[in-house]
Amino acid sequence: MSDQTRSEGLFIAFEGGEGAGKSTHLRRLAERLDRLGIAHLLVREPGGTPAGERIRRVVLDPETPVCAETELLLYLASRAEFVRRVVRPALERGELVLADRFEMSTYAYQGMARGLGLDRVRDLNAFATGGLKPDGTVILVLDPDVGRGRQHGGMDRLEREHADFHRAVADAYELLAASDPGVITVSSDDTVDAVQERLWKALSDRWPDRFPPGA
Numbered sequence: 001m002s003d004q005t006r007s008e009g010l011f012i013a014f015e016g017g018e019g020a021g022k023s024t025h026l027r028r029l030a031e032r033l034d035r036l037g038i039a040h041l042l043v044r045e046p047g048g049t050p051a052g053e054r055i056r057r058v059v060l061d062p063e064t065p066v067c068a069e070t071e072l073l074l075y076l077a078s079r080a081e082f083v084r085r086v087v088r089p090a091l092e093r094g095e096l097v098l099a100d101r102f103e104m105s106t107y108a109y110q111g112m113a114r115g116l117g118l119d120r121v122r123d124l125n126a127f128a129t130g131g132l133k134p135d136g137t138v139i140l141v142l143d144p145d146v147g148r149g150r151q152h153g154g155m156d157r158l159e160r161e162h163a164d165f166h167r168a169v170a171d172a173y174e175l176l177a178a179s180d181p182g183v184i185t186v187s188s189d190d191t192v193d194a195v196q197e198r199l200w201k202a203l204s205d206r207w208p209d210r211f212p213p214g215a
């Protein structure tokens, strides 16, 4: 962590394809941290701010077609708000921030699966974030066909994409994880309880103060 103003805060992004169980596991993590009395902030992207939640409705609406460039800029617009209004202030207060998606989603979905190009997306993302990076990224890994089989209810615009798109997202996450030794990958191909234990162990191996081993 290079920025002195956030020396006590910790920012962890959780990533994965559709149906990998991020939201379920983040909710369970948050409940566990609550029981242990460990303060944290659970937030999601796109969203997490008033403007971000409105952008979320537009970008995920199946009835609102957008081109890939617009899609990218909408996600980044939400992120610019999110970083300045939520993440930076929380880190400056020394909080633990758990984000349901952050920049790696944009690299995987827009940069790679949509083919907008990783270098360009990284540059535009850096503009949106002002250079703020997560301290760590956790990817929940699940075969995309299995992940999509787990989904039910109304599907949003991205969830409705064809299987090849979701396969490309999974391949992109795999490549991104392989090129960054700091990324933690956790297999989600098991029961919720088993995956939650695996996730907690991975987090406590890296940050034992925030995620006490065996707690």
Ligand code: TMP
Pocket (backbone or CB within 6 Å): 018, 044, 045, 046, 060, 075, 101, 102, 103, 105, 106, 107, 109, 110, 158, 159
């Ligand atoms: P969610 O359903 O996990 O909240 O995520 C919303 C969708 O938005 C999901 O399909 C992934 C997608 N997404 C992107 O394509 N790019 C991004 O930068 C982000 C944050 C999400």
